[in-house]
Amino acid sequence: MGKLKTKAQIMRIFQNNQTIMIGGFLATGTPEKLVNYIVEKGVKDLTVIGNDTGFPTRGIGKLVVNKQTKKVIVSHIGTNPETGRQMNAGELQVDLVPQGTLAERIRCGGSGLGGVLTPTGVGTIVEEGKEKKTIDGKTYILELPLRANIALLKAAKADTMGNLVYRRASRNFNPLMAMAADLVIVEAEEIVEVGCLDPDDIMTPGVMVDLVIRG
Secondary structure (H helix, E strand, O other): OOOOOOHHHHHHHOOOOOOOOOOOOOOOOOHHHHHHHHHHHHOOOOEEEEEOOEEEOOHHHHHOOOOOOEEEOOOOOHHHHHHHHHHHHOOOEEOOOHOOOHHHHHHHHHHHOOOEOOOOOOOOHHHOOOEEEOOEEEEEEEOOOEEEEEEEEEEEEOOOOEEEEEOOHHHHOOOHHHEEEEEEEEHHHHHHHOOOOOOHOOOOOHHHHOOEEEO
């Protein structure tokens, strides 16, 4: 069985106050079954890191609507009006990060780096409270790494040892997040035996994956 787990085994992992990375871009490449497990368990006060907050009925948006998140770190919230409402009402902390910067901060977290220097956001609200450095006459913001207790990923295929293949654009943030969490849980549409995947097709190696559940 390798890394294959049951719903009950997965649900025991989710607890209040965890920081969770969730793959996806506008819910494409988001592990909806795993998100539903969190909704069903009803854990609260989560910090969620993702590209966006999806839609009210899809992706991370379901956690926002259900008021299970205390903070989201995302690049935009425009497709989920409830996120904006909660933010304006002081019910939810929203940390908006430029999309490329968000990806780089996650990559740094997974690669053991101390941060990334970027000119994006210099002279705007993005730089507030952050260290800046001038190199060769150009000013950069020091953006710090992002890591999580858990990463929830979606793959098109996984083998029983957790080697992953993503489908086209649904790859998005998933490979980066696989490197940046203490525990990586994957929802795979198809699960095959070890040896069935061409090594050249594997996008995330199984060494980075802890648990797999069938999507």
